[in-house]
Structure formats: structure tokens, C-alpha cells
Amino acid sequence: MKELERYYQILELQSGANLEEINEAYRDLVFVWHPDRIPYDNLRLQKKAQQKLQDINEAREKLRLYKLEHEQYSCSQQRECKPFSSREKIYSPSTSYKAEPYKKDLSGKNFSQANLCNKDLSGRNLSYADLSRADLSDAFMHKAVLRGANLSEANLLRANLLLADLREVNLRSANLIGADLSGADLSGADLSGARIRSGSRLMVKLIGTKLSGTIMPDGRVYT
Structure with missing residues (x-):
């Protein structure tokens, strides 16, 4: 669970944020930290941006997978829940x-x-x-x-x-x-x-x- 908390922190989210909030935070942070927005001659910031982007991608993917696995588990317990929400x-x-x-x-x-x-x-x-x-x-x-x-x-x-x-x-x-x-x-x-x-x-x-x-x-x- 500590690892999950770290991923929420990377995306600047409260613990337990839903998938829509995770995706929105991901898009916002990618927009801010995309290396193409950093001057190419600023190697220090370029390196920092690339690391940030790597962390953001990892956090989003790990939380996404956690949410999907959790939903599948809940479905298996309830038996009647549908595997995919209509909005997806x-x-x-x-x-x-x-x-x-x-x-x-x-x-x-x-x-x-x-x-x-x-x-x-x-x-x-x-x-x-x-x-x-x-x-x-x-x-x-x-x-x-x-x-x-x-x-x-x-x-x-x-x-x-x-x-x-x-x-x-x-x-x-x-x-x-x-x-x-x-x-x-x-x-x-x-x-x-x-x-x-x-x-x-x-x-x-x-x-x-x-x-x-x-x-x-x-x-x-x-x-």
C-alpha cells in the first residue's frame, strides 16, 4: 500500500482517486513536464523532465492496473456486476x-x-x-x-x-x-x-x- 501511496503522490492526487481523476492528473502533468517544452540547451532541466515523465507514466500505469484488478475482484464477489462501465x-x-x-x-x-x-x-x-x-x-x-x-x-x-x-x-x-x-x-x-x-x-x-x-x-x- 505504501507503493500505491507513492504513485498517488507522484500524480499529486489524494489516496483513492478514481480512474478519471488519475487520467486527468496524468494529462496535466505530462503537459507540464514534456521534455519538448523545455529548452533543448538546458540539459539539467531536460534530464529532470525525462525522469519526471518516466515517473508519471509508471505511476499512472500502476494505478490503472490496480484499479482494473480491484474492479474485477469486486465483480467476482458480486457476480452480477458488468466487466466494463458504459462510459468506457x-x-x-x-x-x-x-x-x-x-x-x-x-x-x-x-x-x-x-x-x-x-x-x-x-x-x-x-x-x-x-x-x-x-x-x-x-x-x-x-x-x-x-x-x-x-x-x-x-x-x-x-x-x-x-x-x-x-x-x-x-x-x-x-x-x-x-x-x-x-x-x-x-x-x-x-x-x-x-x-x-x-x-x-x-x-x-x-x-x-x-x-x-x-x-x-x-x-x-x-x-
């Missing part, structure tokens, strides 16, 4: 398709123009899914598998794509401002026309990102 369901206005976000295999599904803002899709298999023009702003997609997916014109504002599999993904004309792609694999991806800068400043985190064969926003191929 994914809804696509264009197809009236509903899916449970905790179902791992969503490969090939149609989420075109879907409102997935703030959704937790971490670890999900979305390979070859159609997410064109979807709103994925502030979505948490840690270690998500999106190989070959269509994300053209999608809004990925501040999306967390840490360690995601984005090989051969279509990100043409997508909005990636504030997105975190640290450790992600973008090999062979197409980012033609994608928004990654504000003025001359790069606004996407690409620490440790694999870019072999990636088509960059300006059309050049990264080698």
Missing part, C-alpha cells in the same frame, strides 16, 4: 459500432471517424484497423499494436504511443502535435503531410523511436 465503451458515430476497450484483439476493425478521445487502448491489437479521421487526442496507447493501421487525418494530439508498434502505419496528414512516440517502431510508416511542428519547433517526442524507411512529413525517406 468505444463508439464510432459513422458505423454505430461499439466495442469493449479491454478486449485486446481489435485488429482490422473499423473505427473511422470514431471519438476515442482519452480512451485507454494500451496493449491492444489494432493492426490493420481503420482509424482514419478518428479523434485519438489524449489517448493512452502504450505498447499498442498498430502495424499497418490506417490513421490518415487522425487527431493524435498529446496521444501516448510509448513503445507502440507502428510499422507500416498510414499517418498521412495526421495531427501528431504533443504526441509521445518514445521507443515506438515507425519503420516503413508514412507520415506525409503529418503535423509534427509548431513553427520551427518539433512538437513530437521521438526519443529512441525507430524510423528506418519512414516517410517523413516533408516526403523524404529516413535512412
Whole structure:
């Protein structure tokens, strides 16, 4: 329990905060401590920001998993409780398709123009899914598998794509401002026309990102 208290403190929350409060605190702190907001020549602050971001990500993930496990345990005791709350369901206005976000295999599904803002899709298999023009702003997609997916014109504002599999993904004309792609694999991806800068400043985190064969926003191929 002491470890959980530490995670709440990292996110500047009171003990027992719900998942919505955890996600909101996470987004606020990522906005404040994202290394791209720190002057690149200030190495001390850059190092501090990277450590802060690592702690924030860990705290959010640990508390999220704790909440899910606790809910599953409560359900098993009550027997009649549903595994997923209605507010956590994914809804696509264009197809009236509903899916449970905790179902791992969503490969090939149609989420075109879907409102997935703030959704937790971490670890999900979305390979070859159609997410064109979807709103994925502030979505948490840690270690998500999106190989070959269509994300053209999608809004990925501040999306967390840490360690995601984005090989051969279509990100043409997508909005990636504030997105975190640290450790992600973008090999062979197409980012033609994608928004990654504000003025001359790069606004996407690409620490440790694999870019072999990636088509960059300006059309050049990264080698």
C-alpha cells in the first residue's frame, strides 16, 4: 500500500482517486513536464523532465492496473456486476459500432471517424484497423499494436504511443502535435503531410523511436 501511496503522490492526487481523476492528473502533468517544452540547451532541466515523465507514466500505469484488478475482484464477489462501465465503451458515430476497450484483439476493425478521445487502448491489437479521421487526442496507447493501421487525418494530439508498434502505419496528414512516440517502431510508416511542428519547433517526442524507411512529413525517406 505504501507503493500505491507513492504513485498517488507522484500524480499529486489524494489516496483513492478514481480512474478519471488519475487520467486527468496524468494529462496535466505530462503537459507540464514534456521534455519538448523545455529548452533543448538546458540539459539539467531536460534530464529532470525525462525522469519526471518516466515517473508519471509508471505511476499512472500502476494505478490503472490496480484499479482494473480491484474492479474485477469486486465483480467476482458480486457476480452480477458488468466487466466494463458504459462510459468506457468505444463508439464510432459513422458505423454505430461499439466495442469493449479491454478486449485486446481489435485488429482490422473499423473505427473511422470514431471519438476515442482519452480512451485507454494500451496493449491492444489494432493492426490493420481503420482509424482514419478518428479523434485519438489524449489517448493512452502504450505498447499498442498498430502495424499497418490506417490513421490518415487522425487527431493524435498529446496521444501516448510509448513503445507502440507502428510499422507500416498510414499517418498521412495526421495531427501528431504533443504526441509521445518514445521507443515506438515507425519503420516503413508514412507520415506525409503529418503535423509534427509548431513553427520551427518539433512538437513530437521521438526519443529512441525507430524510423528506418519512414516517410517523413516533408516526403523524404529516413535512412
